Amino acid sequence: MAGKASATPATYSPSPATRKGKPTIYKDGDRDWVRPDGRGFQQCRPAFFRTGAVNAASGSAYAEIGNTQVIVSVFGPRESKKAMMYSDVGRLNCNVSCTTFSTPIRGQGSDHKEYSSMLHKALEGAIILESFPKTTVDVFALVLESGGSDLPVIISCASLALADAGIMMYDLVASVSMSSLGSDLVIDPISEEESYQDGSLIISCMPSRYEVTQLTITGEWSTNKINEAMQVCLDACGKLGKIMRSCLKEATSATSE
Amino acid sequence: MTGLSVGEKLFIQGGIAQDLRTDGRKRLTYRPIYVETGVIPQANGSARVRLGGTDVIASVKAEIGRPSPMQPDKGKVAIYVSCSPTAAPMFEGRGDEELSAELSIALQRCLLGGKSGAGAGIDLSSLVVVEGKVCWDLYIDGLVVSSDGNLLDALGAAVKAALSNTGIPRVQVAADTTGEDQPEVDISDEEFLQFDTSNLPVIVTLTKVGRHYIVDATSEEESQMSSAVSISINRRGHTCGLSKRGGAGLDPSVILDMISVAKHVSEQLMNKLDSEISAAEAIEDDS
Numbered sequence: 001m002a003g004k005a006s007a008t009p010a011t012y013s014p015s016p017a018t019r020k021g022k023p024t025i026y027k028d029g030d031r032d033w034v035r036p037d038g039r040g041f042q043q044c045r046p047a048f049f050r051t052g053a054v055n056a057a058s059g060s061a062y063a064e065i066g067n068t069q070v071i072v073s074v075f076g077p078r079e080s081k082k083a084m085m086y087s088d089v090g091r092l093n094c095n096v097s098c099t100t101f102s103t104p105i106r107g108q109g110s111d112h113k114e115y116s117s118m119l120h121k122a123l124e125g126a127i128i129l130e131s132f133p134k135t136t137v138d139v140f141a142l143v144l145e146s147g148g149s150d151l152p153v154i155i156s157c158a159s160l161a162l163a164d165a166g167i168m169m170y171d172l173v174a175s176v177s178m179s180s181l182g183s184d185l186v187i188d189p190i191s192e193e194e195s196y197q198d199g200s201l202i203i204s205c206m207p208s209r210y211e212v213t214q215l216t217i218t219g220e221w222s223t224n225k226i227n228e229a230m231q232v233c234l235d236a237c238g239k240l241g242k243i244m245r246s247c248l249k250e251a252t253s254a255t256s257e
Numbered sequence: 258m259t260g261l262s263v264g265e266k267l268f269i270q271g272g273i274a275q276d277l278r279t280d281g282r283k284r285l286t287y288r289p290i291y292v293e294t295g296v297i298p299q300a301n302g303s304a305r306v307r308l309g310g311t312d313v314i315a316s317v318k319a320e321i322g323r324p325s326p327m328q329p330d331k332g333k334v335a336i337y338v339s340c341s342p343t344a345a346p347m348f349e350g351r352g353d354e355e356l357s358a359e360l361s362i363a364l365q366r367c368l369l370g371g372k373s374g375a376g377a378g379i380d381l382s383s384l385v386v387v388e389g390k391v392c393w394d395l396y397i398d399g400l401v402v403s404s405d406g407n408l409l410d411a412l413g414a415a416v417k418a419a420l421s422n423t424g425i426p427r428v429q430v431a432a433d434t435t436g437e438d439q440p441e442v443d444i445s446d447e448e449f450l451q452f453d454t455s456n457l458p459v460i461v462t463l464t465k466v467g468r469h470y471i472v473d474a475t476s477e478e479e480s481q482m483s484s485a486v487s488i489s490i491n492r493r494g495h496t497c498g499l500s501k502r503g504g505a506g507l508d509p510s511v512i513l514d515m516i517s518v519a520k521h522v523s524e525q526l527m528n529k530l531d532s533e534i535s536a537a538e539a540i541e542d543d544s
Contacts, residue, residue, distance in 0.1 A: 213501075220495045220496070226499075
């Protein structure tokens with residue numbers, strides 16, 4: 001708009017110089033650092049869940065927690081492949097994939113092959129496999145945007161999708177992760193915080209039964225830290241479980257109207 | 258392995274409840290551990306660990322490489338486990354993919370620590386030759402030759418023994434290269450630097466059968482487990498990695514109790530392992 005250089009206010013004015021090179025968010029010994037999105041150390045991002053995202057699936061759910069978006073479809077119980085042996089309990093098959101556009105750099109997110117087996121372990125303790133013998137339930141998770149703390153979001157979303165599909169479970173599975181950065185513990189880290197972390201703790205639990213289905217700790221932790229982190233995470237899982245339950249109730253009340 | 262009859266299952270569960278397992282051990286006793294080092298002459302370091310019927314081999318090879326641009330002052334370590342069909346016919350071809358991936362990731366988690374490198378058992382900055390340009394890439398490969406339960410603990414011990422047997426060749430860097438060119442490196446044939454393994458953790462797997470935990474489960478006992486927790490503990494008593502595998506949910510207080518039991522057991526295991534490794538090294542030096 002070089003011609004309209006005079007008094008009329010510019011229709012578009014670029015915002016004041018945003019720093020292109022962000023300094024590291026955390027330096028050793030820095031006492032008063034603040035999380036990039038301004039949350040408290042023990043504050044999780046707001047969570048949004050919706051079931052029924054995919055019509056073709058037996059059950060599905062979409063979860064958006066901060067910048068992390070995940071969609072999960074559940075197919076089944078359906079006939080197990082003929083090659084598999086007879087089994088008098090049901091089988092669970094999990095698969096997690098990331099879209100190529102889920103990370104800031106294209107194609108970088110696909111090195112998490114272990115997420116599929118970790119999702120399987122988190123869910124198998126909650127599903128009543130005896131209720132669908134000889135058949136398989138397939139859980140397919142797709143990470144649309146990876147904004148940090150991906151696996152916990154995948155696990156929570158998958159258990160909602162299983163509930164939406166009507167698979168019998170002992171309880172919903174809620175999952176949160178915690179990062180240790182120096183001497184601080186922060187819950188629900190974003191990807192920037194995760195890249196500086198000294199250690200991480202991912203816990204999946206069934207809130208009503210107060211049972212842990214999966215716990216994974218990386219990095220060096222003293223027992224006190226583990227204790228403290230577990231208490232905070234279990235509390236967060238309880239609250240997340242309530243949010244998931246209210247989402248399911250909304251879905252059923254919407255369909256009954 | 259053939260299936261177990263109902264009577265055998267009850268025998269295993271009842272024995273564990275009474276602190277007397279089928280092979281006469283107590284709940285928190287390991288099977289005898291045999292360590293041999295230097296079993297693979299072409300590798301920079303290697304070890305073979307036998308834990309009862311479980312037999313694993315670990316080898317360490319070091320190659321010159323470039324450090325990653327995001328961490329120019331650290332070398333790289335890749336850990337990979339594979340299961341040989343000699344252990345079980347189902348491991349032929351791609352049958353071992355799932356188990357190998359699980360074991361590889363569990364070992365990586367225990368030995369390499371968090372993303373920033375803190376708490377790692379292996380000091381990656383000791384692998385750097387010229388910062389930003391030349392570093393050592395360590396390839397640690399584990400092979401399961403025979404499987405009778407407790408693979409992760411045996412692999413952890415084998416990796417520890419292999420790393421203490423590892424000699425990294427001395428490297429001379431040509432001093433006159435500057436700029437973007439790869440410096441000329443001259444690798445000496447006589448091995449020098451012994452790897453520092455004092456920080457390496459040991460892995461203790463606690464298997465819950467009924468209401469009790471056992472250490473070092475055989476594959477029969479593993480078939481009766483409700484869940485298992487593998488904890489890696491270093492010399493300072495800190496947890497370097499933890500993963501809960503398998504089935505049923507556990508009360509959080511049970512997990513914390515398992516961590517303290519594992520700490521107690523890990524001291525004995527670490528001492529036993531250290532003495533076995535130094536004995537094995539002494540035999541190798543003599544021969």
